[in-house]
Amino acid sequence: MSSVLTRRPGAAELHPVRTRRRWTVTKVTLGIAVPVLFVAVWQLIAVLEWVDPFLYPPPSRLGPGLAALWEDGRLVDATVTSVRRVILGYLLGAVAGVVIGFLMGMSRVLRAALEPFSWAWYTVPKLALLPIFLTIFGFGDTSVVVLIAVTVYFFVWISVMSAVMAVPTGYREAALMLRVNRWEMFRHVLLPAALPEIFVGLRIAAGVSVLMLVGIEFVISDQGLGFLIEQGRTLLLLEQSYVAIVLVALIGYLFALLVKLIGRLFVRWRDEDNAIIPS
Amino acid sequence: MDQIDHLTAPGSTGEEKPAAPRITVRDATRSFVTAGRSAVHAMGPMDLTIGDDEFLCVVGPSGCGKSTLLKIIAGLLAPSSGEVAINVSGEHRIPIAMVFQDYGIYPWKTVRANVDLGLRLTGRPSAERREIVDDWLARLGLTEFADAYPGALSGGMRQRVSVARALAIDPEVLLMDEPFAALDAQLREVLQEELLAIWQARRRTVVFVTHSLEEALLLGDRVVVMSARPGRVIADINVPFERPRTGAVRTDALFAKLRGELRTSLQPQVTAQFDAGKDKR
Numbered sequence: 285m286s287s288v289l290t291r292r293p294g295a296a297e298l299h300p301v302r303t304r305r306r307w308t309v310t311k312v313t314l315g316i317a318v319p320v321l322f323v324a325v326w327q328l329i330a331v332l333e334w335v336d337p338f339l340y341p342p343p344s345r346l347g348p349g350l351a352a353l354w355e356d357g358r359l360v361d362a363t364v365t366s367v368r369r370v371i372l373g374y375l376l377g378a379v380a381g382v383v384i385g386f387l388m389g390m391s392r393v394l395r396a397a398l399e400p401f402s403w404a405w406y407t408v409p410k411l412a413l414l415p416i417f418l419t420i421f422g423f424g425d426t427s428v429v430v431l432i433a434v435t436v437y438f439f440v441w442i443s444v445m446s447a448v449m450a451v452p453t454g455y456r457e458a459a460l461m462l463r464v465n466r467w468e469m470f471r472h473v474l475l476p477a478a479l480p481e482i483f484v485g486l487r488i489a490a491g492v493s494v495l496m497l498v499g500i501e502f503v504i505s506d507q508g509l510g511f512l513i514e515q516g517r518t519l520l521l522l523e524q525s526y527v528a529i530v531l532v533a534l535i536g537y538l539f540a541l542l543v544k545l546i547g548r549l550f551v552r553w554r555d556e557d558n559a560i561i562p563s
Numbered sequence: 564m565d566q567i568d569h570l571t572a573p574g575s576t577g578e579e580k581p582a583a584p585r586i587t588v589r590d591a592t593r594s595f596v597t598a599g600r601s602a603v604h605a606m607g608p609m610d611l612t613i614g615d616d617e618f619l620c621v622v623g624p625s626g627c628g629k630s631t632l633l634k635i636i637a638g639l640l641a642p643s644s645g646e647v648a649i650n651v652s653g654e655h656r657i658p659i660a661m662v663f664q665d666y667g668i669y670p671w672k673t674v675r676a677n678v679d680l681g682l683r684l685t686g687r688p689s690a691e692r693r694e695i696v697d698d699w700l701a702r703l704g705l706t707e708f709a710d711a712y713p714g715a716l717s718g719g720m721r722q723r724v725s726v727a728r729a730l731a732i733d734p735e736v737l738l739m740d741e742p743f744a745a746l747d748a749q750l751r752e753v754l755q756e757e758l759l760a761i762w763q764a765r766r767r768t769v770v771f772v773t774h775s776l777e778e779a780l781l782l783g784d785r786v787v788v789m790s791a792r793p794g795r796v797i798a799d800i801n802v803p804f805e806r807p808r809t810g811a812v813r814t815d816a817l818f819a820k821l822r823g824e825l826r827t828s829l830q831p832q833v834t835a836q837f838d839a840g841k842d843k844r
């Protein structure tokens with residue numbers, strides 16, 4: 285059977301502005317609708333009493349829980365503490381990871397010397413090191429920050445090092461013909477070539493840093509959102525736990541989004557969303 | 564990458580053209596050892612001298628080691644045996660420029676920034692650089708795309724960016740690896756003429772790899788034919804057409820005759836290389 289394949293302009297070609305705007309609206313709507321739907325289902329489950337609403341408080345009970353935490357200032361305190369810890373730890377770890385990642389990506393000798401050792405450390409659950417850090421840095425902020433930094437460091441280090449090593453030989457050779465020194469090779473070739481992949485690593489590390497934060501605060505139980513979650517659990521103030529969990533999720537999301545936006549400022553030569561798949 | 568640094572000093576100091584050749588390839592070979600496979604003998608032994616300000620074209624079957632030869636001259640690869648010597652004046656920070664077969668331009672730099680890069684690295688003042696870059700962009704028909712990223716360019720345009728970047732450096736030795744391969748036939752002729760004019764106005768040593776015999780005869784002072792892998796020189800002909808030349812030489816009777824000769828020496832090599840590739844499976 286013969287048929288005619290016709291190629292005509294589609295919506296995107298005929299109304300480019302409108303199509304793009306429409307996609308933006310769709311994207312934002314979908315992004316909001318999914319969590320809203322999730323909350324609705326959760327509420328429904330509680331209302332229908334499919335689960336015990338005391339053990340699994342519905343979203344409608346989080347409002348009062350939030351108000352209580354807000355009034356005595358504990359929520360603000362905990363959030364400020366947690367955000368401060370995670371940002372400090374992340375920055376320290378990310379800077380170290382980027383620097384060491386580049387140094388190792390650019391030097392075969394450094395790689396040979398440090399790679400096996402680093403991989404071994406990478407696989408150690410950092411929470412297992414908490415007692416050591418508590419002994420060294422004392423009970424409180426410093427230990428938390430350092431432990432987050434160490435965790436972030438390993439994620440960033442690996443992504444930076446592999447991104448640098450994956451820079452195609454052709455790019456390096458073209459630069460060698462221009463007789464670049466190491467700094468110029470870094471500045472004009474390796475850094476920009478590796479940047480998109482580095483930002484993927486930085487985004488993953490942003491999520492991991494929040495995971496780590498809550499884990500540590502859970503264990504040492506001194507301050508912060510992790511502490512609120514843990515305290516809510518032990519005192520059976522489950523609304524408190526849930527409010528803190530939602531807040532943690534929000535912070536993690538905003539953090540990763542921030543890193544993504546910063547990445548987009550630096551990587552301007554690439555289309556953001558160009559994955560083509562058969563529809 | 565150190566080979567470039569121990570180049571011999573120029574032989575003579577006077578204004579007289581030195582009798583010594585610009586590039587000497589002496590008994591050079593290159594093998595590649597890749598994990599899990601026996602060594603590939605890619606090139607040589609090869610002997611070749613390239614005079615100062617000579618335009619040498621290299622033709623040969625695909626995979627015979629032409630890019631390998633250029634990379635050895637460039638200092639990006641060391642020869643496995645033998646030696647390659649290049650005379651440079653020592654006045655240029657970048658004495659040798661190369662146009663890569665796969666472009667070698669940077670997607671994170673705009674067209675202008677790509678062409679500018681070599682000049683920028685030599686530390687020239689930016690006003691001067693701008694003038695030079697604008698000039699080369701115009702000559703290669705890229706002005707309109709000066710601020711575009713290479714991702715938005717066609718293959719042929721990217722290759723022109725690569726050519727512009729090499730020419731903007733104004734090197735003593737220019738290595739070009741099939742620089743016009745991705746261009747359509749018409750644009751190719753335009754750029755051949757442009758390159759002829761550029762080179763005839765300001766001569767320098769050029770080693771130009773191409774698959775097109777016409778291109779080789781039009782541009783070159785000399786054409787070298789390489790054998791099937793491992794590539795050696797099997798023919799070396801002088802192209803007698805007067806300079807300055809134009810595309811008009813294509814219609815010369817001698818042009819057709821030389822092309823026939825080149826084809827005759829090249830054809831069995833192409834077949835041999837192709838059959839060798841088949842036998843491997």
Ligand SMILES: Nc1ncnc2c1ncn2[C@@H]1O[C@H](COP(=O)(O)OP(=O)(O)OP(=O)(O)O)[C@@H](O)[C@H]1O
Nearest residue numbers: 595597603605624625626627628629630631632792
């Ligand atoms: N880095 C490398 N590692 C292993 N083998 C290589 C490498 N570079 C080149 N070769 C081999 O050396 C031989 C010559 O390659 P080269 O690129 O010099 O060919 P060429 O003459 O430029 O071919 P073409 O005309 O197709 O560009 C080929 O058989 C190739 O497989």
Ligand SMILES: [Mg+2]
Nearest residue numbers: 629630664740
């Ligand atoms: Mg080649």
